[in-house]
Amino acid sequence: MTHEHFDAIVVGAGPSGNAAAYTMAQRGLKVLQIERGEYAGSKNVQGAILYSDALEKIIPDFRDEAPLERHVIEQRIWMMDDAGHTGMHHRSDDYNEDRPNRYTIIRAQFDKWFNRCVREIGVTVLFETTVTSLITDENKRVIGVQTDRDGNGIFADVVVLAEGVNGLVGQRSGLRRELRPEDVALAVKEMHFLPQEVIDARFNLKGEEGVVIEAMGTITDGMVGTAFLYTNRESISVGVGCLVSEFAKSGEATPHGILDRFKNHPSIKALLEGSEIKEYAAHLIPEGGFRAVPELVGDGWIVVGDAGHFVNAVHREGSNLAMTTGRLAGEVVANILGSCMTCTRDNLQTYVRQLEDSFVMKDMKKYKNVPRMLEQGGRHIMDLYPRLLNRSAQTWFRVDGKDKKSKESDILRSARQARGLTGLLGDAFKLARAWR
């Protein structure tokens, strides 16, 4: 029996794998994609924000067919204490545009659609098949994959590792090190079903408008983490995520405990009232930033998406980086094979250079100090400052016969008491430097 041979094998059918497979097939390559789930999206945590730009560059008219929920017209950022929140809301009718910039989506449906496009453009896709290891030749060049189904290996000129955050295939083959607990967040998410009209009324929306709430504060018990709420058409996604290392440190906090706390917070509870819950499993998010990015290319292999640690935790961008890295990798591979060259490490370096020139690496670099800053000063940012902020707001807004000047000094005094002047200045300095 002759061996199966493809131009490229893509491991995984998430956004990055789909982007890579689509791009390569579009350029005439013979592509095999292997996904361990029952279908694309079956292993993916539901409810997310889709950033149009990255997808437009792959499927320009995706809006005609992709299962989109609502386009985002309002962003709320909240600092929560136990009783309430202080925050910023940004809403604009400008977002009601022909080609909206951000959408809420349900990943299981979206990934399935994206993968159908991938199949329609000619990619052969195997489901319920797990890649167990990479096959290498005597020069350590990757030449194919082994799966968990009975049979021989499947061979290809290049293997695109789009396997998501765990990166087990790469790890097992010694292409990357194990994930560090301080580089990954553990997130849990739920869907709360509600009639469309109820969601529209609760969030002041009409038509297909949507709202995103991002929150941090005392709900995470001082652990570094965030919570979010997205409006879908007939459901609301809520979730929280904290660094795995923080859970380990805490010993008793659990993701579900924190999610419960978030859902029962006075600011959130009313928004979810009367909904029917569907719970989803937990998922990891790579949040180690630039310093955690592994080796991205080697002889016969290339890494994209979460497997490459491409997530901008500050802006909560992941799928767009996944799609962009997948597309760029696909383009580079197609160019190499199209000009009858081989996918050596040197040739694949073009991909790394292109990433450096794009927003992907520029943003990763911009925030490269944020994880470290949070590791050191996280407790204050997650707990102390939200409390201070909410207390100050109350001091300021309560009308109680006290003059405004005294109120101002009360606010300043309580801040200084809580953290000390040097502490405050130090935090501001560290934040500014990490942000730079």
Add this chain to the structure above:
Amino acid sequence: MQIFVCIKQVPDSGQIRVHPVTNTIMRQGVPTIINPYDLFGLEQALRLRDRFGGEVTVMTMGPPMAVDSLRKALTYGADRAVLLTDRVFAGSDTLATSYALSNLILKAGETWGAPDIVFCGKQTIDGDTAQVGPGIARRLGLSQLTYVSGIDDMDLTDRQILVRRRGDHGVQVLRSQLPVMVTMMEGSNEIRRGTQADALRAARAEVVKWNAATVGIPDVSLCGLRGSPTVVKKVFAPTAREEKAEMVATTDQSPVAMADALINQIFTRQPALQDDLLRQAAGH
């Protein structure tokens, strides 16, 4: 040997939710699966093919998206898949479905050879009627072997099959002349995991797509809503019962001990019942 397996794509009933307020079924995002009962037929078909040679053709009548289920059946190892899809079939009840499927089977028989065995699921998890298989058998004049728990033997020269059938009071061993329509009991086997070659072949295979015209349905008025005398009056979620369930714990987990504990509990609460039973027992 030609074996046909009828399958149906159904919503995964484990994931259907009923809206607490409106009491309606919420279909949004409910994944579809192959009707689990059909898989026992498919596995049995594959085993017969592996033993006696021949081909396994999976078929379904359904919407275009049912192609996913057919492809999955190919991944398990079926040789070919046929989808009968057409607007005229929309809204079919079991009568109209068995009509459509019988014609599909006739057409497939003309194309690849008449089937020796047609497998159907014992019932579906979304309709639960168990009528379609027998309906097909009746229309095509196939012997009906329902609730089969195992196929003991088959003789292709004598064209005979020997099966075990789950009856009301035991197991029947039945011999029948081929061709037959068989529905398999759940738990009679376990669907295999297709090989890598099966998976690759399935991913690349063209699922044959036919419509009412290609199959040559003799009378379209017997299809779909028009051909369906069944009317669904209402779908609702049963309301939860008032009385609460109660856990009876025993330290000894043997059936006898558990039965004892239960009976004691019942008799403590209804002493009259105990007296009654004792009297009756004495009377006998």
